[in-house]
Amino acid sequence: MSQSINVTVWNEYRHEKTNEKVAEVYPQGMHTAIAEGLETTGKITLATLDEAEHGLTEQVLNDTDVLIWWGHMAHGDVQDEIVERVHDRVLKGMGLIVLHSGHFSKIFKKLMGTGCDLKWREANEKERIWVVNPGHPIVDGIGEYIELPQEEMYGEHFDIPQPDELVLVSWFEGGEVFRSGCCFTRGMGKIFYFRPGHETYPTYYNPQVRKVISNAVKWAAPVKRDYPAYGNAQPLEVIKEKN
Amino acid sequence: MSQSINVTVWNEYRHEKTNEKVAEVYPQGMHTAIAEGLETTGKITLATLDEAEHGLTEQVLNDTDVLIWWGHMAHGDVQDEIVERVHDRVLKGMGLIVLHSGHFSKIFKKLMGTGCDLKWREANEKERIWVVNPGHPIVDGIGEYIELPQEEMYGEHFDIPQPDELVLVSWFEGGEVFRSGCCFTRGMGKIFYFRPGHETYPTYYNPQVRKVISNAVKWAAPVKRDYPAYGNAQPLEVIKEKN
Amino acid sequence: MSQSINVTVWNEYRHEKTNEKVAEVYPQGMHTAIAEGLETTGKITLATLDEAEHGLTEQVLNDTDVLIWWGHMAHGDVQDEIVERVHDRVLKGMGLIVLHSGHFSKIFKKLMGTGCDLKWREANEKERIWVVNPGHPIVDGIGEYIELPQEEMYGEHFDIPQPDELVLVSWFEGGEVFRSGCCFTRGMGKIFYFRPGHETYPTYYNPQVRKVISNAVKWAAPVKRDYPAYGNAQPLEVIKEKN
Amino acid sequence: MSQSINVTVWNEYRHEKTNEKVAEVYPQGMHTAIAEGLETTGKITLATLDEAEHGLTEQVLNDTDVLIWWGHMAHGDVQDEIVERVHDRVLKGMGLIVLHSGHFSKIFKKLMGTGCDLKWREANEKERIWVVNPGHPIVDGIGEYIELPQEEMYGEHFDIPQPDELVLVSWFEGGEVFRSGCCFTRGMGKIFYFRPGHETYPTYYNPQVRKVISNAVKWAAPVKRDYPAYGNAQPLEVIKEKN
Numbered sequence: 003m004s005q006s007i008n009v010t011v012w013n014e015y016r017h018e019k020t021n022e023k024v025a026e027v028y029p030q031g032m033h034t035a036i037a038e039g040l041e042t043t044g045k046i047t048l049a050t051l052d053e054a055e056h057g058l059t060e061q062v063l064n065d066t067d068v069l070i071w072w073g074h075m076a077h078g079d080v081q082d083e084i085v086e087r088v089h090d091r092v093l094k095g096m097g098l099i100v101l102h103s104g105h106f107s108k109i110f111k112k113l114m115g116t117g118c119d120l121k122w123r124e125a126n127e128k129e130r131i132w133v134v135n136p137g138h139p140i141v142d143g144i145g146e147y148i149e150l151p152q153e154e155m156y157g158e159h160f161d162i163p164q165p166d167e168l169v170l171v172s173w174f175e176g177g178e179v180f181r182s183g184c185c186f187t188r189g190m191g192k193i194f195y196f197r198p199g200h201e202t203y204p205t206y207y208n209p210q211v212r213k214v215i216s217n218a219v220k221w222a223a224p225v226k227r228d229y230p231a232y233g234n235a236q237p238l239e240v241i242k243e244k245n
Numbered sequence: 246m247s248q249s250i251n252v253t254v255w256n257e258y259r260h261e262k263t264n265e266k267v268a269e270v271y272p273q274g275m276h277t278a279i280a281e282g283l284e285t286t287g288k289i290t291l292a293t294l295d296e297a298e299h300g301l302t303e304q305v306l307n308d309t310d311v312l313i314w315w316g317h318m319a320h321g322d323v324q325d326e327i328v329e330r331v332h333d334r335v336l337k338g339m340g341l342i343v344l345h346s347g348h349f350s351k352i353f354k355k356l357m358g359t360g361c362d363l364k365w366r367e368a369n370e371k372e373r374i375w376v377v378n379p380g381h382p383i384v385d386g387i388g389e390y391i392e393l394p395q396e397e398m399y400g401e402h403f404d405i406p407q408p409d410e411l412v413l414v415s416w417f418e419g420g421e422v423f424r425s426g427c428c429f430t431r432g433m434g435k436i437f438y439f440r441p442g443h444e445t446y447p448t449y450y451n452p453q454v455r456k457v458i459s460n461a462v463k464w465a466a467p468v469k470r471d472y473p474a475y476g477n478a479q480p481l482e483v484i485k486e487k488n
Numbered sequence: 489m490s491q492s493i494n495v496t497v498w499n500e501y502r503h504e505k506t507n508e509k510v511a512e513v514y515p516q517g518m519h520t521a522i523a524e525g526l527e528t529t530g531k532i533t534l535a536t537l538d539e540a541e542h543g544l545t546e547q548v549l550n551d552t553d554v555l556i557w558w559g560h561m562a563h564g565d566v567q568d569e570i571v572e573r574v575h576d577r578v579l580k581g582m583g584l585i586v587l588h589s590g591h592f593s594k595i596f597k598k599l600m601g602t603g604c605d606l607k608w609r610e611a612n613e614k615e616r617i618w619v620v621n622p623g624h625p626i627v628d629g630i631g632e633y634i635e636l637p638q639e640e641m642y643g644e645h646f647d648i649p650q651p652d653e654l655v656l657v658s659w660f661e662g663g664e665v666f667r668s669g670c671c672f673t674r675g676m677g678k679i680f681y682f683r684p685g686h687e688t689y690p691t692y693y694n695p696q697v698r699k700v701i702s703n704a705v706k707w708a709a710p711v712k713r714d715y716p717a718y719g720n721a722q723p724l725e726v727i728k729e730k731n
Numbered sequence: 732m733s734q735s736i737n738v739t740v741w742n743e744y745r746h747e748k749t750n751e752k753v754a755e756v757y758p759q760g761m762h763t764a765i766a767e768g769l770e771t772t773g774k775i776t777l778a779t780l781d782e783a784e785h786g787l788t789e790q791v792l793n794d795t796d797v798l799i800w801w802g803h804m805a806h807g808d809v810q811d812e813i814v815e816r817v818h819d820r821v822l823k824g825m826g827l828i829v830l831h832s833g834h835f836s837k838i839f840k841k842l843m844g845t846g847c848d849l850k851w852r853e854a855n856e857k858e859r860i861w862v863v864n865p866g867h868p869i870v871d872g873i874g875e876y877i878e879l880p881q882e883e884m885y886g887e888h889f890d891i892p893q894p895d896e897l898v899l900v901s902w903f904e905g906g907e908v909f910r911s912g913c914c915f916t917r918g919m920g921k922i923f924y925f926r927p928g929h930e931t932y933p934t935y936y937n938p939q940v941r942k943v944i945s946n947a948v949k950w951a952a953p954v955k956r957d958y959p960a961y962g963n964a965q966p967l968e969v970i971k972e973k974n
Contacts, residue, residue: 093360093404095866115358116431117336119475127484130967132644132665133959137824137919142954146645152487155480158618158657159473159632161336161432166407167650167895171657171665175968177481179618179659188359189404190866225871230402230862232362237398238420238859239904241370244395338623373724375887375908376716380581380676385711389888401861402875407896410652414887414900416908418725422861422900433623468628473619481616482661579846579890601844602917603822605961613970638973641966645959647822647918650895663967674845675890716888718848723884724906727856730881 006044007223010066011037012058014073015050017201024201032072032199032206036101039212042219051076056084063087068097068219071104074201085109093189094229097222099215102199105160110195113188114162120180121157127175129153129198131182135169140183140194140217148210154200156180162195170214172197183214185221190229192222249287250466253309254280255301257316258293260444267444275315275442275449279344282455285462294319299327306330311340311462314347317444328352336432337472340465342458345442348403353438356431357405363423364400370418372396372441374425378412383426383437383460391453397443399423405438413457415440426457428464433472435465492530493709496552497523498544500559501536503687510687518558518685518692522587525698528705537562542570549573554583554705557590560687571595579675580715583708585701588685591646596681599674600648606666607643613661615639615684617668621655626669626680626703634696640686642666648681656700658683669700671707676715678708735773736952739795740766741787743802744779746930753930761801761928761935765830768941771948780805785813792816797826797948800833803930814838822918823958826951828944831928834889839924842917843891849909850886856904858882858927860911864898869912869923869946877939883929885909891924899943901926912943914950919958921951 013033017024028035033048040046044067049057051073063069069088073080085108092098092113100110105118131148133141157178163186170183182197196214199205206212256276260267271278276291283289287310292300294316306312312331316323328351335341335356343353354361374391376384400421406429413426425440439457442448449455499519503510514521519534526532530553535543537559549555555574559566571594578584578599586596597604617634619627643664649672656669668683682700685691692698742762746753757764762777769775773796778786780802792798798817802809814837821827821842829839834847860877862870886907892915899912911926925943928934935941 113358115356117475121475121478123478123480125480125484126487127480130663134644134646134665134667135650135916136645136956136959137916137921137954139954141956143956145956146959155478157478158620159475159622160620161473161475163406163429163431164409164621164653168654171644171667173659173663173665175480175482175484177616177659178478179616179620179657179665181620181657186406187864187866188406192866225866225868227865227870227872227874230404230865230875232360232364232402232404235364235366235398235400235421237366237368237370237418239418241368241418244369373906377887377889377908377910378673378893379713379716379888380673380678380711382711384713386713388713389716401863401900402865403863407864410893411897414908414910416902416906420859420902422863422902422908424863424900430621430623435623468623468625470622470627470629470631473622473632599844601842603961607961607964609964609966611966611970612973613966641964643964645961647959647961649892649915649917652893661966661968661970664964672892674892716890718846718850718888718890721850721852721884721886721907723852723854723856723904725904727854727904730855 005220005223007042007067007219008044008065009040009042009068009070009219010047010049010062011070012049014076015052016076017074027202027204032201035206036070036215039206039215040219041216051079056080058084058088063091066096067224068099068222070099070101071107071109072101072199073107074103077107080108085112089113092191095190095224097224098191098193099218099222100193100195102197105195113193116163117161120160121178123155123176125155125176126152127155130173131170131198132173134171135167138167138169139221140169140214142217143213144210150198150205150208152203153198153205156197194218194222248463248466250285250310250462251287251308252283252285252311252313252462253290253292253305254313255292257319259319260317270445270447275444278449279313279458282449282458283462284459294322299323301327301331306334309339310467311342311465313342313344314350314352315344315442316350317346320350323351328355332356335434338433338467340467341434341436342461342465343436343438345440348438356436359406360404363403364421366398366419368398368419369395370398373416374413374441375416377414378410381410381412382464383412383457385460386456387453393441393448393451395446396441396448399440437461437465491706491709493528493553493705494530494551495526495528495554495556495705496533496535496548497556498535500562501538502562503560513688513690518687521692522556522701525692525701526705527702537565542566544570544574549577552582553710554585554708556585556587557593557595558587558685559593560589563593566594571598575599578677581676581710583710584677584679585704585708586679586681588683591681599679602649603647606646607664609641609662611641611662612638613641616659617656617684618659620657621653624653624655625707626655626700628703629699630696636684636691636694638689639684639691642683680704680708734949734952736771736948737773737794737796738769738771738799738948739776739778739791740799741778743805744781745805746803756931756933761930764935765799765944768935768944769948770945780808785809787813787817792820795825796953797828797951799828799830800836800838801830801928802836803832806836809837814841818842821920824919824953826953827920827922828947828951829922829924831926834924842922845892846890849889850907852884852905854884854905855881856884859902860899861902863900864896867896867898868950869898869943871946872942873939879927879934879937881932882927882934885926923947923951
């Protein structure tokens with residue numbers, strides 16, 4: 003990745019402290035494993051729920067080009083004020099990558115405008131994530147599919163707006179399908195939802211999963227231009243008098 | 246329109262009581278003029294801000310197939326509880342047609358997830374609304390464009406998600422363009438944003454504007470099927486034991 | 489279906505004459521079975537490859553609101569002149585429903601502009617077709633999924649443009665997924681691609697499959713408005729002299 | 732632009748030889764002016780209609796990451812075989828930027844599947860190209876709009892499929908609007924249609940127009956991954972015997 007993109011990896015970081023199995027898989031927390039997989043030459047910042055302002059101060063967010071979000075059991079503990087702050091930054095151009103159970107985070111629901119609900123099942127089943135948009139930059143270097151031997155199942159209907167671009171669709175052993183890689187633009191911000199990553203599986207060590215996340219960071223990086231001017235506007239052409 | 250669709254027309258209904266010019270154009274209120282133009286054979290209900298529960302009780306909404314929304318000066322007076330109620334009904338299938346300044350209503354912003362801001366100007370300028378999707382049911386019976394001799398200008402950038410289908414684009418005398426007819430689906434509900442209709446102009450008496458609204462009602466009518474089942478799901482296929 | 493829509497069901501009608509198994513499943517041809525399942529009160533016309541002009545004369549097409557297309561082994565035998573004729577009618581508003589192996593028909597490839605290739609396998613495997621757009625009129629009356637006990641597999645990547653609306657996604661027993669219900673608009677014509685229907689299985693007797701096709705007919709019916717005017721255009725506003 | 736992208740600029744190059752006014756504006760041909768504006772550090776190749784194989788040999792195309800196309804008066808002189816070659820390369824990942832009157836080129840029509848017709852007028856009128864997708868990489872560094880003092884008018888309806896992403900919309904002095912910046916993906920190839928550039932105006936010297944084209948080159952550059960495998964596929968999972 004030739005661009006220097008500043009990435010902040012946000013993790014709820016609660017499962018790792020209370021669940022032995024998760025702590026074993028991610029001893030330094032899921033955020034650390036996700037951060038290790040990033041290819042960017044920019045600054046990488048780690049932020050977690052239990053820090054002051056959840057680690058997402060104005061300064062941190064203003065310095066962030068792309069924010070990665072993993073949350074699950076404590077969506078309700080994220081303060082509304084911080085959600086507003088992130089929302090505002092996304093509309094102004096910050097990229098956002100929402101992982102797995104982040105589908106039910108306040109920020110994702112606020113940006114989507116829908117319920118964001120889905121079917122789920124924890125049964126150690128096989129997932130095969132198929133590429134349906136083979137020219138998309140988010141699947142650069144990715145094979146026809148990514149196979150994960152064990153994952154939590156997420157199934158349709160997934161209550162999101164139709165993605166602007168659908169890149170990946172999952173097959174699950176138990177019989178379901180899921181739109182697993184979904185691109186959205188909201189305001190000036192680009193958003194990528196990426197399904198895999200239940201806390202009890204080593205999914206974020208998978209090189210293909212890491213490659214997708216790195217590609218998504220690159221895709222979601224902000225453009226350099228002014229935020230649009232809104233409100234009362236002077237005419238650019240002469241308007242005829244009417245009577 | 247052969248289908249029997251129950252439509253509720255919601256109007257803020259404040260300008261008409263305080264502004265003589267508006268009262269002259271819409272002596273019975275904008276909602277009455279909008280309702281007169283509807284072609285449906287179903288029940289038409291009128292509802293306004295200053296009624297109890299803004300006229301949008303559970304019963305009224307449950308009986309509504311498509312809700313039309315006009316608001317402008319008092320978006321903040323709409324109770325959050327009623328906004329939640331409408332939002333929930335849209336996700337469950339009720340159609341929603343948002344008119345003109347309704348772009349800044351709580352319900353539209355909540356469904357879009359973006360700021361919904363735009364440029365505007367009140368200068369009695371000409372608007373020409375061009376059809377860019379000529380096979381769409383919302384422009385059934387409509388000419389190449391609709392010309393309005395005087396309207397308020399709305400200009401890009403319009404801060405909405407990319408519409409699922411873009412049907413109409415406006416040209417303004419003062420030099421701007423605007424995406425004026427935009428289709429969205431959120432949950433099971435279909436949403437149509439239609440730009441024209443500033444309160445000081447007789448726009449809702451225009452037969453082509455009325456035709457677009459009637460077509461949109463038909464397009465947005467709910468399908469008859471169960472709301473999706475979400476949450477924990479039993480497998481449909483046998484999942485292999487792994488170790 | 490309250491509208492009176494004229495439907496022409498086109499079938500290659502070769503397998504049924506040469507393959508005993510197919511003849512047993514569809515003794516009157518697949519077109520007859522498809523036609524039986526339609527709910528329209530309009531005129532239904534049957535047309536097949538070996539008729540003069542493939543049964544698709546100017547008159548037949550001009551009288552057709554929606555054309556259903558099933559072809560497989562003899563795509564190359566369809567005359568280019570007839571393909572042009574159908575293409576022209578679609579751009580002018582005729583709906584087109586392309587079934588199963590019709591993905592490789594000349595008319596579908598011409599309308600899509602891509603290769604339209606895919607993976608396939610004949611292995612009597614289970615298909616489960618999931619609804620991913622639950623408010624779409626094409627899934628009116630349809631459950632969460634349609635299960636077909638035995639079908640041919642079609643797998644991604646399916647080389648089509650991103651559909652304007654994606655409605656159905658298939659899960660296959662052998663491990664693949666497929667975008668099975670895809671909506672497109674081309675010119676004034678609406679096109680629906682629907683995956684199931686290999687000739688050796690009784691798929692077109694399935695009530696849910698028939699319901700989807702009937703819904704698609706309704707969705708694809710033409711609007712009533714003039715074909716757009718193209719070419720040299722007079723100005724609608726005065727253009728300033730420049731020097 | 733930090734990436735090294737090989738760009739081939741193709742120009743019909745006939746107007747410049749026969750029309751004095753055009754020769755004055757573009758003494759080295761439009762392709763040379765377009766090439767001068769490119770920011771890429773990769774190889775730039777010029778190719779024109781009257782060269783052997785129109786300058787688009789297998790070798791040239793195989794070495795091309797992004798092809799830029801300007802044609803107008805001689806679309807019919809482009810050999811079908813070369814069109815097939817370009818088409819094949821686009822599906823396999825080569826980017827394609829189609830400029831102005833290239834809307835009616837064989838390659839664009841083949842990729843779109845529609846008529847690609849539009850309204851037009853040569854009246855030296857002002858064009859204002861508005862950004863409607865402000866976070867898109869193609870408008871990186873671009874202001875709210877690009878103003879061109881004199882251009883040919885193109886007006887809606889523009890007979891193309893709905894773009895995957897709509898980035899720019901033009902306002903014209905004479906009263907029309909036009910979707911001027913349209914993104915499509917076909918196979919693995921990304922396509923950008925960009926409206927301005929009539930041969931009698933110095934449009935391709937405009938820094939903002941050049942910036943859009945340079946951004947589009949970057950956006951349309953191919954990903955590095957294998958072309959999908961199509962055809963008969965072995966099952967990835969065990970399929971149950973049925974009877």
